[in-house]
Amino acid sequence: MDQIVLSSRVRLARNLQNFAFPGWAKKAERVRSLEVMRAAVEKLPVMAGGFAESMDNLSAIDKQILVERHLISREHAIKGGGSGLVLDRSESLSVMINEEDHLRMQALRAGFQLKEAWQAVDEMDSALESRLPFAFSPDLGYLTACPTNVGTGIRVSAMLHLPGLVLAELINPIVQSVNKLGLAVRGLYGEGTEALGNVFQVSNQMTLGETEAEIVERLSKVVHQMIEHELNARQKMLEEKPRVLFNHIGRAFGILSNAHSISSKEAMNLLSLVRLAHDLRMFPTVPRALFDELLLVTQPAHLQRSNPGRPEGGERELVRRIGAEERDVLKKMGAEERDVLRADLLRARLADVPRPVTTQLTQPGGDANKAAGGE
Amino acid sequence: MDQIVLSSRVRLARNLQNFAFPGWAKKAERVRSLEVMRAAVEKLPVMAGGFAESMDNLSAIDKQILVERHLISREHAIKGGGSGLVLDRSESLSVMINEEDHLRMQALRAGFQLKEAWQAVDEMDSALESRLPFAFSPDLGYLTACPTNVGTGIRVSAMLHLPGLVLAELINPIVQSVNKLGLAVRGLYGEGTEALGNVFQVSNQMTLGETEAEIVERLSKVVHQMIEHELNARQKMLEEKPRVLFNHIGRAFGILSNAHSISSKEAMNLLSLVRLAHDLRMFPTVPRALFDELLLVTQPAHLQRSNPGRPEGGERELVRRIGAEERDVLKKMGAEERDVLRADLLRARLADVPRPVTTQLTQPGGDANKAAGGE
Numbered sequence: 001m002d003q004i005v006l007s008s009r010v011r012l013a014r015n016l017q018n019f020a021f022p023g024w025a026k027k028a029e030r031v032r033s034l035e036v037m038r039a040a041v042e043k044l045p046v047m048a049g050g051f052a053e054s055m056d057n058l059s060a061i062d063k064q065i066l067v068e069r070h071l072i073s074r075e076h077a078i079k080g081g082g083s084g085l086v087l088d089r090s091e092s093l094s095v096m097i098n099e100e101d102h103l104r105m106q107a108l109r110a111g112f113q114l115k116e117a118w119q120a121v122d123e124m125d126s127a128l129e130s131r132l133p134f135a136f137s138p139d140l141g142y143l144t145a146c147p148t149n150v151g152t153g154i155r156v157s158a159m160l161h162l163p164g165l166v167l168a169e170l171i172n173p174i175v176q177s178v179n180k181l182g183l184a185v186r187g188l189y190g191e192g193t194e195a196l197g198n199v200f201q202v203s204n205q206m207t208l209g210e211t212e213a214e215i216v217e218r219l220s221k222v223v224h225q226m227i228e229h230e231l232n233a234r235q236k237m238l239e240e241k242p243r244v245l246f247n248h249i250g251r252a253f254g255i256l257s258n259a260h261s262i263s264s265k266e267a268m269n270l271l272s273l274v275r276l277a278h279d280l281r282m283f284p285t286v287p288r289a290l291f292d293e294l295l296l297v298t299q300p301a302h303l304q305r306s307n308p309g310r311p312e313g314g315e316r317e318l319v320r321r322i323g324a325e326e327r328d329v330l331k332k333m334g335a336e337e338r339d340v341l342r343a344d345l346l347r348a349r350l351a352d353v354p355r356p357v358t359t360q361l362t363q364p365g366g367d368a369n370k371a372a373g374g375e
Numbered sequence: 376m377d378q379i380v381l382s383s384r385v386r387l388a389r390n391l392q393n394f395a396f397p398g399w400a401k402k403a404e405r406v407r408s409l410e411v412m413r414a415a416v417e418k419l420p421v422m423a424g425g426f427a428e429s430m431d432n433l434s435a436i437d438k439q440i441l442v443e444r445h446l447i448s449r450e451h452a453i454k455g456g457g458s459g460l461v462l463d464r465s466e467s468l469s470v471m472i473n474e475e476d477h478l479r480m481q482a483l484r485a486g487f488q489l490k491e492a493w494q495a496v497d498e499m500d501s502a503l504e505s506r507l508p509f510a511f512s513p514d515l516g517y518l519t520a521c522p523t524n525v526g527t528g529i530r531v532s533a534m535l536h537l538p539g540l541v542l543a544e545l546i547n548p549i550v551q552s553v554n555k556l557g558l559a560v561r562g563l564y565g566e567g568t569e570a571l572g573n574v575f576q577v578s579n580q581m582t583l584g585e586t587e588a589e590i591v592e593r594l595s596k597v598v599h600q601m602i603e604h605e606l607n608a609r610q611k612m613l614e615e616k617p618r619v620l621f622n623h624i625g626r627a628f629g630i631l632s633n634a635h636s637i638s639s640k641e642a643m644n645l646l647s648l649v650r651l652a653h654d655l656r657m658f659p660t661v662p663r664a665l666f667d668e669l670l671l672v673t674q675p676a677h678l679q680r681s682n683p684g685r686p687e688g689g690e691r692e693l694v695r696r697i698g699a700e701e702r703d704v705l706k707k708m709g710a711e712e713r714d715v716l717r718a719d720l721l722r723a724r725l726a727d728v729p730r731p732v733t734t735q736l737t738q739p740g741g742d743a744n745k746a747a748g749g750e
Contacts, residue, residue: 243715247635250722254629258730260622340618347625347730355633355726 003279003288004227005112006159006199009070010121010216013144013153014103014128015135021145022083022098030082030098037097040131041086046124049089056081064301070108070159072096093124100145101153103128112223114156118216141208151208156219160226163198163276164233167248174229175200182206183222197268197295202226234280246358249277257350261339267298267346274356282356294349298342304334306345378654378663379602380487381534381574384445385496385591388519388528389478389503390510396520397458397473405457405473412472415506416461421499424464431456439676445483445534447471468499475520476528478503487598489531493591516583526583531594535601538573538651539608542623549604550575557581558597572643572670577601609655621733624652632725636714642673642721649731657731669724673717679709681720 015021019033034054042052055063055076063077072085076099083098096104105128107120135143141151149155165171175185184205187195202223204215237245252273255262262270275291277283296302390396394408409429417427430438430451438452447460451474458473471479480503482495510518516526524530540546550560559580562570577598579590612620627648630637637645650666652658671677 243635247718250633250635251630254631254633255626256629258625258629260618260625260733343622351730355722358635 004161004230005223006110006161006292007070008109008112008114008117009106009155009157009159010114010117011104011106011155011157012121012125013101013142013149013155014105014125014132015143015145016102017133017135019102021100022102023100023145025082025098027082033102034082034084034097037103037132038084038086040128041095041097041103043131044124044127046093046127047086047088050093051085051087051089053085054081055079055083055085058085061301061305065305068296068299068301071106073099073104075099076104093120095124101149103132112158112227114158114216114220114223118156118212122212148205149207152210152212152215154207154212154215155203156216157201157203158219158223160200160202160223160230161198161272161275162200162226162230163272164230164237166195166198167245168233168237170229170233171200174226178202178222178226181218181222183219196265197272199268199272234276238280242358246356249273249282249356250358253277253350253353253356256346257353258347259343260347261336262343262346263335263339264298264300264342267342268295271295271298277356282358283353284357286353290349290353294346298345300338303338303342303345379536379605380598381485381536381667382445383484383487383489383492384481384530384532384534385489385492386479386481386530386532387496387500388476388517388524388530389480389500389507390518390520391477392508392510394477396475397477398475398520400457402457408477409457409459409472412478412507413459413461415503416470416472416478418506419499419502421468421502422461422463425468426460426462426464428460429456430454430458430460433460436676436680440680443671443674443676446481448474448479450474451479468495470499476524478507487533487602489533489591489595489598493531493587497587523580524582527585527587527590529582529587529590530578531591532576532578533594533598535575535577535598535605536573536647536650537575537601537605538647539605539612541570541573542620543608543612545604545608546575549601553577553597553601556593556597558594571640572647574643574647609651613655617733621731624648624657624731625733628652628725628728628731631721632728633722634718635722636711637718637721638710638714639673639675639717642717643670646670646673652731657733658728659732661728665724665728669721673720675713678713678717678720 016033016037019025019036020029022030022033025033038052041047042050058066063072066072066085067074067077069091071087071091071094073096076083076085076096079099083096085097086095087093092108094106094108096106105121105124107117107124109117109120137143142149142153144150144153162171162174165174178185182205184201184203186201186203187199202219204219207215210218252270256267256270256274271291271294274283275288275295278286278288278291297306391408391412394400395404397405397408400408413427413429416422417425433441438447441447441460442449442452444466446462446466446469448471451458451460451471454474458471460472461470462468467483469481469483471481480496480499482492482499484492484495512518517528519525519528537546537549540549553560557580559576559578561576561578562574577594579594582590585593627645631642631645631649646666646669649658650663650670653661653663653666672681
């Protein structure tokens with residue numbers, strides 16, 4: 001199950017009384033509110049040994065790394081002075097200060113742990129509520145900058161790896177039926193992003209009219225059903241079109257372990273197939289962590305930071321001077337160079353990985369062979 | 376040089392006095408002329424221990440195999456009774472009987488051996504001329520069905536492997552300048568075919584006004600120049616865009632050694648790149664013969680014959696009944712199945728082949744690295 005659910009997240013939106021929402025506040029007011037909130041968050045026992053910083057003190061690459069790790073939103077990554085971030089030591093709790101709301105608290109867990117994530121963020125919320133005056137209406141609940149978050153201010157989401165449904169071309173009907181249940185299905189980095197690497201984010205859309213526990217419970221049920229559909233799609237593919245499946249997987253592994261230049265997007269999509277192969281026991285001697293790690297370290301900012309030759313300081317300066325969005329700067333500064341670095345990293349890490357095992361296929365007359373005839 | 380010139384061929388067109396050209400003759404006349412010519416060709420000492428057959432006694436697969444080996448033309452492969460074929464024991468001499476002309480004699484040699492091929496076919500021609508009355512005009516020379524062959528009736532051709540010129544996008548100007556010299560540049564299987572696997576066939580177009588020796592000499596010179604251009608293109612690519620080159624080669628090797636389904640066309644194009652890598656010493660432990668053999672045995676008919684499970688008899692019957700061109704029948708009967716067989720064969724044969732060596736690239740700061748920056 002944790003093979004399919006990559007991570008679980010619960011985020012709460014909270015705002016302070018007596019301060020305008022960040023989008024309406026002048027910078028001086030945001031700087032003041034940041035100070036107040038940062039002090040309160042940093043003092044939480046759960047944040048001991050953690051990390052706290054104003055956004056203008058983070059480099060473009062650091063911000064992008066935080067986005068790639070799902071610790072801040074892409075919107076928060078382009079914020080400067082007057083916005084901030086607090087992380088706990090394990091990077092499982094994060095608080096964005098002065099993003100769209102004054103406070104966006106998040107608990108992130110590996111695998112299918114929605115309830116555990118809810119519990120963690122709920123505890124942090126309670127602890128913080130005793131230190132900060134939250135804007136709350138007895139009728140509406142917690143007040144937020146955007147009306148869609150009013151009420152519980154909760155967003156519960158799970159990242160699902162669904163290559164089987166994508167390969168079997170069943171993903172669209174599944175997404176549509178999940179949408180009809182009032183849940184959103186989005187790409188890897190949330191709203192408006194692509195489902196790179198066959199990773200989909202499922203989350204609640206409504207924050208009013210249900211309790212937090214009910215929202216978590218309902219999303220859990222839907223995620224269970226999606227897991228079921230994904231497992232069925234994989235099994236059906238294995239039985240009916242094993243050659244097609246193995247062809248996708250084999251080519252993905254062949255390219256990943258032999259390319260000398262590869263984009264982030266292609267790498268993610270191919271790593272998705274290789275990870276699927278691992279789920280299907282086609283890499284019996286390889287720890288799954290290898291593929292999960294490669295998915296993270298081949299992303300642009302992670303890759304760039306791991307390369308000591310990059311002039312990081314110079315880049316930060318450039319970002320400030322031209323005021324451009326960091327992601328674009330990263331792109332302009334060396335996509336081709338990064339594609340080469342990424343390929344070098346992948347070849348090195350996959351050098352000793354044996355080819356995917358498809359024993360049942362290589363025996364003539366085997367069941368899989370017969371099934372392949374139906375292609 | 377033999378790395379680039381895959382094979383050399385010289386073909387002579389000859390016709391008999393007292394028989395109509397095959398395209399004008401009724402079947403009964405073609406059957407009679409076939410008997411006369413087959414008897415004469417079979418009796419040549421050079422044909423001892425060879426193979427002789429009427430085209431209606433060859434199966435669709437056998438004919439296609441002969442096309443894939445360049446021993447008969449695609450046009451001859453669709454001929455039936457009244458047309459025939461004689462091969463010597465080593466398959467280096469072939470005589471098509473009642474193709475477009477009564478006799479099409481060919482000498483085929485591996486590598487750059489145009490003069491040797493010319494000598495071999497010239498000897499066969501002289502021996503045959505003493506046994507058969509050739510149609511000859513003192514003014515025009517040898518008479519042929521198509522006016523473009525009148526005179527010497529000679530076609531001299533070389534198969535060139537030109538991946539460097541293709542990758543560097545220099546192939547079109549080269550082809551154009553060769554055309555201006557009155558020579559033709561065609562694809563792998565002659566007129567109107569694609570340059571699969573970056574293989575090009577260069578041949579003379581005129582058969583009148585020059586002696587055979589002059590035609591062979593002129594073509595040899597042009598081939599020498601094309602070899603020069605190809606070597607330059609490879610060297611330039613290695614110096615200026617090594618990453619691009621290695622990326623093409625690595626991906627080709629990765630796909631060939633990991634796919635579970637691959638078409639003939641894709642396999643040829645990728646094998647071309649792997650063969651280029653061998654020329655560049657990137658497979659120091661692998662004999663070149665492996666890649667050359669794979670190029671041949673992955674072609675449709677070779678592949679199909681090597682698979683004992685195919686119902687060959689049934690197929691031959693089908694060809695006769697529907698009277699369709701064999702290539703199309705082969706295609707209909709199991710392209711998908713063949714794509715799987717081809718991939719199985721490639722994975723098995725490449726299982727122990729180490730990845731291409733690009734040592735100079737993996738050392739940071741190396742020359743190749745610097746050059747890659749210019750991409």
